[in-house]
Amino acid sequence: MEVDSKSISTQALEELSKELIQQRDLGITEEGERLIELQIGPTHPGSGHMRIRVWVDGDIIVRCDPDIGFVFRTIEKLSENRIYMKTIPLVERPSLLDTTPMTIGYINALEKLMGIEPPPRAKYLRTILAELTRIASHLYGIGIFAIFLGHSTGFMWGFGDRELFVELANQLSGARITYAYVIPGGVRRDMPQSFPDNVEKALRYFEKRLPDWYKMFLNNPVVEKRLREVGILRKNDAAKLGITGPNLRASGIEYDVRVADPYEAYDELDFMVPVADEGDAYARALVRFEEIKQSINIIRDALRKMPGGDIIHPQIARMFNPLMKKIYEESRRVKFPGVFASLKPPKGEATARVEAGRGEALFYLVSDGSPRPYRFRWTTPSYRNAILFKYLVPGHRLADLPAIYGSIDYFPPEADR
């Protein structure tokens, strides 16, 4: 659909949705008194941490207005009053499902400020953990998507298979989901010896289960019927609305930060990025499954190409006291030198971006030479995708709302921060 309007604002968006409704031939031309306002609020099994206000005419949604901000925790403001190290756990919390890409982004910006670059082994370890969390995040998204469609097995399988990757990350970093694994100049610990073997076994198991996944979920006639032709996002509109991540790629735009602006070890690894043309909910689910397959490839490739050597920048390793040095050499665990309690990057500003599970995240860090950042700005993928509610939902039936919500894999805490 071509939209002629040269400018887009809230008004224009509403007009757009009206136009969409007319195009879909649903016979609704104007809002009358027949509208019922439904508040699909926070205490609702189909809402998550947000309220979605919808106006329905009979069964058809005329207007949809997401009420966000239920999980707004003032992270950007808090980080201005904290030393740089303390912000690492802070950036993990909003997107608890894929914490590593977020920490990588923040640390990359910080490392740019400090002018250091981690050793190659640390880069590979970061990449592996990031891809493990990406798989876990996609499986979580698919699980939630499935339960929104009433498909409880999809939910349980998604969460059950996710445990596999969560457990692998647990073995690597020592925590289930909040790893705080990435630190300035490297990572906190080396991988254990049995890790590559375990990863290979887990990946093989998951690949063996994928046919069952397809039979049960994607090829299931009920699921397919619910998803096809629902919530179509065209290429033009996706670019105009500034959508990121798998949602963007499901609309046919070939854009991925891992390819466009490689960070960590991505430029040395073999992988492909899936793109679909349809732009409907089914395509978005399909792209997620394909991305899981590609992430498996990345992990395998990274483990194969894993270089040896240090896992922390020598400049930091130099600051270790003898006990720390002994621990680092014996158990490959990085202790923090005292300077981490007062990191003072030189004056300046830095940006970094990463491809998180749900799309591109942008980090902007300004330092004034003090131990606390002057300004920390952070744009998360869900924040950008939030507009899809207003745009995709009108014109569909009430039952399509959870399908669309699930398909865009929107995680409210990530958007609110």
Next chain:
Amino acid sequence: MEGGLVFIGNLDLTTRKVLRWLVERKPLKDIVEWATAFSLWPVHLMTSCCGVELGAAYAPRFDLERYGSLPFVSPRQTNLIVIEGTLTRKMARVARITWEQMADPKFVIAMGACAIDGGLFWNSYNVVRASEVMPVDIYIPGCPPRPEALARAILLLQQRIRKRGLSRHDLEMIESTIKRIDSSK
């Protein structure tokens, strides 16, 4: 049968007395407590990011449904509310309303550091503690707590219900509410 009058006095009060007498009898009381302990259904209210681990706790690997706990849809039909992490000011209102919508007897679990004491967001202007909003029965530390910890909390709550009884729980809830109202004055 004194005086030959049975239907005397305040009907409402009499029914209450009879009900109380009936419910306080030993076998019935035990059965009700047993049934409540094995039927703790948490309401679907995702307050924050610990909901991820709540999902994992009800997922195949930890499967809290083994204890008879089943996440259910609306506040009216449930008796457990798990505050999953940070309560922002906006969400605290919703949580309080949800808690009030639930039918007695009801229980509250504060999950995660943020719900207990602010956690990482201890000095955020937009974050409140769960115990400021509703009486909390069980606290689970951690950020986020592991699913095992949630299982432990449910087991602890079951023990508490069966050992201390439901009427005691009601009494404590009323007392804590009065205390909170007094302290806010």
Next chain:
Amino acid sequence: MIQEILLLKELLGNNEMIYRTVIGLGYMLIYPGLIMIVIAAALLLWAERKIVALVQLRYGPLWISRRIGGALQGFADLIRFSFQEVIIPRRSDVIPFLLSPGLAILFSVLPIAFMPVSPYIKPPIHSDIGLLAAIAVISVAPIFIVLMGWASDNKFAFVGSLREALLIVSYEIPFIISILSMGVMFGSLDFYEIVERQSLLPGMLLNPFAFLASFIAMLRVTSRFPFEISEAETEIVAGPYTEYSGLMFGLSMGLAYIKLYVYALMVSLVFLGGWLPIVSGEGVIGGFLIPSLIVILKLTVVSLVAVFLRAVYGRYRIDQAIRIGWIHVFALSIVSLVWSIILVYGGWVRWA
């Protein structure tokens, strides 16, 4: 004591009225009536969660009674609900709000009065149009579900009851047509004759179209997946039951399972040959208990298959479900009717 029992027996044996009243009341209230239904509903609730848990790589309810796999779970839930507070929303229409769950259950249980489970003891109302009467009575129940949603004064409940009303129309009719096509084929609406005439081949093989159509329609009418649309939790919370709490919700939750019991009983009588292979028997054990257990077994299989589908399917959108109902299931039921007529008038089936 023994003397008293003998006296009672004598008294009952002599007085047909009292005998029939006692038997009828026992039939309706104890077995296979109300109490049996409640036990079956509680066990079915548990069985559903267990079967679904099998597919989902986990255990399901267990800790409540480890030795028997947590089979008491359904009872615990029902007891907990019975003793929880009942909240009546201020703006609800109180009398319909309180009465409709009970009435819905009443009209769901009443068809038992027409349906036999054994050759020896007859149901309280033994009529030669029992099939028609049972269908007619059970079709009343959904009206009270609609009433529940209406009386709650909740938008989600309202939407849910509208969905229920829409869907009931589009699936009750195929169900009635396909069941009646069996009546056409057997040349009778009497359950006894229907069961007798399946002694060679069960009804589901004689008319597979009718079986398929009525099974799919049964899934919808008892609100099972993939047609669990009126209670779609991620869309409209719990549909008509959103505002119900405590005992009232316990009743509403049991309602779907009670309906499943009754519909599965009907299906097992009409399509699966009822108490066959036992043809007739004498005495309480041979003539009532064993045949009725065979019926219960068949009924259990039907309802377990119905609840198993929760593990496989999501739910349809309402327009899709209505389209399937009016196009596919309705067409299937018409085919079954035509098939029956061909069989009967072509002389393929002949009843004495």
Next chain:
Amino acid sequence: MGVEVDFEKISEEISTSIENLAPEKKRFYKVTTPSLGPSVVRNIEAITTGLKYVIKPMRITIDYPRQVLEQPPWYRGMFRLLENVCIGCSLCDIICPSDAIRMVLNPEKKKRPVINWGRCIFCYYCVDICPVEAFDTTTIHDMAFDKYEDMLTNLEEFTKDPREKDPSKGAMRMRIKFDEKRGFVYEPTGKKNGGG
């Protein structure tokens, strides 16, 4: 209302920048929806897949209070202070992201940390920054508390071994083993949890 934006221009810019930014076009591939069979076949496939799991269950549940997972030794669980090792440098207090650690004076007027478990996020920054390894770490991770006061520690309690209060004491310890066929299986280690 709203800010007027020239969207055509931005759209063009985006598309050109996308062209420029993605030099390796070969990194992208089209996902085409596989041609799905007739719905009857797919229905039967889905049901048989479900039945496969009913007949041959593949449970991955751990029987929690009876069995506990054995975590890797570097798992971030509860920890305690070794008071005689601590030098009172306050680095743990400074780096704690959630302000859970507070320095108090011990009877000898020396600074020692105490922790508020209710606020701790188990990031182990304090453990890692300690220059003398004054924290003794465990893998206990399944604590739940009845009262708020139980989570606040004083110096005496913080130096007590948390293993003594392990809630799943006596449970069978299970080791995770990754497996190609079943995902993961739990192997009994033969050790009871807690105590020794």
